[in-house]
Amino acid sequence: MTYTLSGCRVITGNEQCPYYPAANIVIKDGIIKKIGPAEICPAEGEQISLRGKLVAPGLINCHHHLPSVLYRDLGSDLPLMDWLQQAMWPAQAHMTGEDAYCAALLSCAEQIQNGITTTVDQYYYADCNARAVKRSGMRAVIGATVFDHPSPESKDTLQTAVDFIEKYRHDERITPCFGPHAPYTESPRTYRRIAALAAEMGVMVHTHIGETRGEIDCIREKYGTTSTQLLEETGLFENRVIAAHNIYLSPQDIDIFAKYQVGAVFCPVSNLKLASGIPDIAPFIKAGIPTAFGTDGAESNNALDLLQDAKIGLLLQKTMHRDAALMPAEQGLAMLTAEAADIIGMAHCLGRLMPGYQADLxxxxxxxxxxxPHHATAAQETAHLLYSLSGKNVQSTMVAGKWLMYERQIRTFDYPAVARQVQQRAARIAADAGLL
Ligand SMILES: [Zn+2]
Known part of the structure; x- marks a missing residue:
C-alpha cells in the first residue's frame, strides 16, 4: 500500500538534507519511498495532510525497564539503597508475569504518547514484555535479565534468557538479547558465559555499568579493578554491548569503550532523582563513542518523556563544562535517533527519515x-524540538507505516482498559508489599 504524508515540516536526521520546510513523505509497504518538496516528490496514493506540522524520526529510548511503571512513585525521595531495600525489592517480589504484561503495555502507551517508537529494555518476564510490545506495535530490543540468583520468574535466568532469544530471534519487531544486570550483582563467570553465548548466537548484550560510586568501590575491593576493565577481561565487549549509565568511568575505561565501540547510554533524570551522580557525556563523544539517551524505568524517572531526559542531559553538560556551546541540539537529536539506531545495530533502517528507511516517525x-513560534531552518527547528517541545506536543506516532497513535488516540490496543488494570495491579502489589 502506498500513501503520502503531505505538507509537513520535516527534520530528517539525514546529514545530506537535514530539513524541509514543506515536504511530502511517500510511504510504501511501511518503508519511506521518497521524501522532499512536492515539486520533486509528488504525492502518491491517499494523501494525509500534515500541513504545517513538524515530523521527526521516531525517538529511540535506549535504556528502559518496561514493567517498572508498576512501581511509579513508590519510595520517592529515599536514598538509593533504602529505595531498593524498602520499596523496590519488596514490591518486585509480588509481581507476576501477567502484572508484567499489563504494565509493559502501559509503558508502551506512555512511550508512544511521548513519540518513542523503539524501546531498549532489560527486565525479567522478558517474554511477557515482548508480547506487550508486539501488541502495542512498537519495536524493541529486549534484554532478558540474567542474575546470579533466581528471579521471581526463573531459578535459572541464563537458561530462560537463552530460551527467550531462541523464541524471538527472527521476529520482525523484537530484537532479543542478553541482559546481565550489573557487574556488582553478577560474577565475572556469568559475564564470561554470556560473552560466549552472545557471540555464538550473534546477539547483543544490554547491561548497567558505572551507575554508582558504591559499585565502583565494591568491584575495586573484590577484584582490584574497575567494572569496565573487569568486563573487558570476560570478553564481553567482543559483542555489541549497550551500556547504561556510565557515570563512574575512568579515562582508561573510556578508552576501552572507544576501542570496542561500546554503546554508551545516559539516563540523567533517573541519576538525578536517585542522587547517583551526574553523567559526563562530553568525553565519550570526544572519544568517538556512540552515545544515546534512556529514560531508565518509570520507578526512578518517573515519566517516560525522553525529550525531557535529553534536554536535561544537554543542559547538565553545558553547566558542568561552563560552555553553552557544548552539546548542541543537533547532538541531542542524533542521540535520540541516528546514533541510538547505531548503538542497537539498526542505523541502516532506523533513526533517519530518508528513502529505504522504515517509516517510524x-x-x-x-x-x-x-x-x-517556530522558525523554518534546520538549526532553529532542531533547537525547537530539543529545548521547547516535550511529550505533550506529540500528536501522532507511526511505526513501519502504521499509526500506533493518531491525534492522541492509541490505535493498537484499549489503552483506558490497560490503565485501569495497571491501577488495580499496582495497588495490590503495594499493599501486599506493605508499602501503603
Ligand atoms: Zn536501569
Missing part, C-alpha cells in the same frame, strides 16, 4: 503555546 502539533 513522530508528528508534533502546535496545539500548546510552548510550540509557538
Amino acid at each position: 513522530v508528528v508534533f502539533d502546535d496545539a500548546f503555546a510552548n510550540a509557538v
